[in-house]
Amino acid sequence: MVVDIQREPSQASTKSEFMGFANFPNQVFRRCIKNGFHFTIMVVGQSGLGKSTFTNSLFLSEVYDVKPHQMPIPSTVKIDSKTVCLVENDVKLYMTFVDTPGFGDAVDNSNCWDPIINFVDQRFADYLAEETKIERPENIADNRVHLCFYFIAPTGHGLKELDIEFMKALQDRVNIVPIIAKADTLTHQEMLTFKQNILKDLDTHEIRIYKFPDQEGTIVGIKNAPTKCEDNRKRIPFAVVGSNKVIDIGSKRTRVREYPWGTVEVENLAHNDFLALRDIVIRSNLVDLINVTRDIHYENFRYKQMCKGAKGNLERDPFTQLEEERRTVEKEAAEVRRTKEKIFAEKVADREHKLADRGKALDEQEKENRRILHEKHGMLQKSLEELSEFRRAAGINDSGSSIGHI
Numbered sequence: 001m002v003v004d005i006q007r008e009p010s011q012a013s014t015k016s017e018f019m020g021f022a023n024f025p026n027q028v029f030r031r032c033i034k035n036g037f038h039f040t041i042m043v044v045g046q047s048g049l050g051k052s053t054f055t056n057s058l059f060l061s062e063v064y065d066v067k068p069h070q071m072p073i074p075s076t077v078k079i080d081s082k083t084v085c086l087v088e089n090d091v092k093l094y095m096t097f098v099d100t101p102g103f104g105d106a107v108d109n110s111n112c113w114d115p116i117i118n119f120v121d122q123r124f125a126d127y128l129a130e131e132t133k134i135e136r137p138e139n140i141a142d143n144r145v146h147l148c149f150y151f152i153a154p155t156g157h158g159l160k161e162l163d164i165e166f167m168k169a170l171q172d173r174v175n176i177v178p179i180i181a182k183a184d185t186l187t188h189q190e191m192l193t194f195k196q197n198i199l200k201d202l203d204t205h206e207i208r209i210y211k212f213p214d215q216e217g218t219i220v221g222i223k224n225a226p227t228k229c230e231d232n233r234k235r236i237p238f239a240v241v242g243s244n245k246v247i248d249i250g251s252k253r254t255r256v257r258e259y260p261w262g263t264v265e266v267e268n269l270a271h272n273d274f275l276a277l278r279d280i281v282i283r284s285n286l287v288d289l290i291n292v293t294r295d296i297h298y299e300n301f302r303y304k305q306m307c308k309g310a311k312g313n314l315e316r317d318p319f320t321q322l323e324e325e326r327r328t329v330e331k332e333a334a335e336v337r338r339t340k341e342k343i344f345a346e347k348v349a350d351r352e353h354k355l356a357d358r359g360k361a362l363d364e365q366e367k368e369n370r371r372i373l374h375e376k377h378g379m380l381q382k383s384l385e386e387l388s389e390f391r392r393a394a395g396i397n398d399s400g401s402s403i404g405h406i
C-alpha cells in the first residue's frame, strides 16, 4: 500500500526538513541538456512528392539539396541517412534523417518496402546486440527509427495499393504518421473528402498509424475550448505544403509558394496543416515517439528475437554463453597478436634488407677508395723516381747541395 504524504512548501521550509527530491525534475532536465536527444525520422514516398522540401521546411534548414532532375532516380529502393545536430535554447537534438529514394518508382513495386523493413530491423538488431553484451556501454547509441512520415500523393481519391501494403508491412515496427503531399493542389472541399477517404481506408484495412496521446492544455482564456492538441489531431492525415522560398511579409520571415494567382504560406493553418503537424510532432510528442519505439516496437522485435533464440539455443545456459564469449575474445586477441607479429617480422626483414644493401654499398665505396689511393700512390712513386732521376742528372745530392767537380 502506498501512503500519500503531502509535503507542503510551508511544512518543509526549514533546511533540515527539506529532503530535496522536489529537485528531481531539475536533475532530469540538466541530464537531458547535457546528453541531448537522439531522434531518427524516416521519410518515405514516391519521388517528386516534396519530401526533401518538406523536411527542410520542418527544420528550418537545408537538410537536403532540392535540385530536381540532377540526381537520377534509382531503379531499386536505396536507403540514405544523414545526421545533423540542431540546437535550440541549449537543447541539442541529434536528428537523423533517413531517405528512401526509389520507393514506389518502379513499374513493378511489389515488395519494394523490403529494404526499408530490413533497415528498421537492422537498427533494432544493432541496439539489441549492444544491450545484450556482457560489458555494456553506459550510453547505448539509440539509432532506432522513431518516426516514419509516409507521403501520400494528392490524388483526391484514397489510398493506393502501395500505400496500404507499405503501412501494413511497417505498422508493427515504426510509428507511422501519414502525410498528404502538396496540399495546395486540392481545394478545401476536395481535401476534406480525400482525408475522409483515407481515414476510411485505414480503418477498412486495419492499419495502425501512430496514435497521438491525449494532452491537457486548453487554449488560454477560452473556457471549455477544445484542447489545442485535440484540434491538431482532427487534422490527421496532415496535408502539408513545403517550400524553400522565404520572403518578408511585414516584419515576419515567411516560407511561401508563389503562384500567379496567389501565395500559399507554409506556416498558415488556413492554407495547410504544416504548423499543426510540427506542433504535435516536434513540440509535443518527440519523447512519446521515443518511448513508444522503445516500449512497443523495440519490445516486439526483442520478443521475436528471444523466441527465435530460445528455439535455436535451448542448450545454451548463461555459463556456456559466457564461455563462448570468452573464447571469441581470446580468438580475436590471438588474431590481433598474430597480425602484429607478422607486421613486426616484415618490418625487421625490411630493415635487415636495407642494412645489407647499405653494407654492400659501403664495401663497394671502400674498394673504389682503395683503388684510387693505390693509383695515386703509384703516380706519386713515379713522380719521386722522376725527381731522383732529375737530381742525379743535375748533380744535386739528397741533402740539396750540388756535387762539385775539381
Ligand code: GDP
Pocket (backbone or CB within 6 Å): 046, 047, 048, 049, 050, 051, 052, 053, 054, 066, 067, 068, 181, 182, 183, 184, 185, 240, 241, 242, 243, 257
Ligand atoms: P522529393 O523527390 O519527394 O524529395 O521531392 P522534392 O522536395 O525534391 O520536390 C519535388 C518538386 O515538388 C520540386 O519542384 C518542389 O519545388 C515541388 N514541391 C515541393 N513541395 C511542394 C508543395 O507543397 N506543393 C507543390 N505544388 N509543389 C511542391
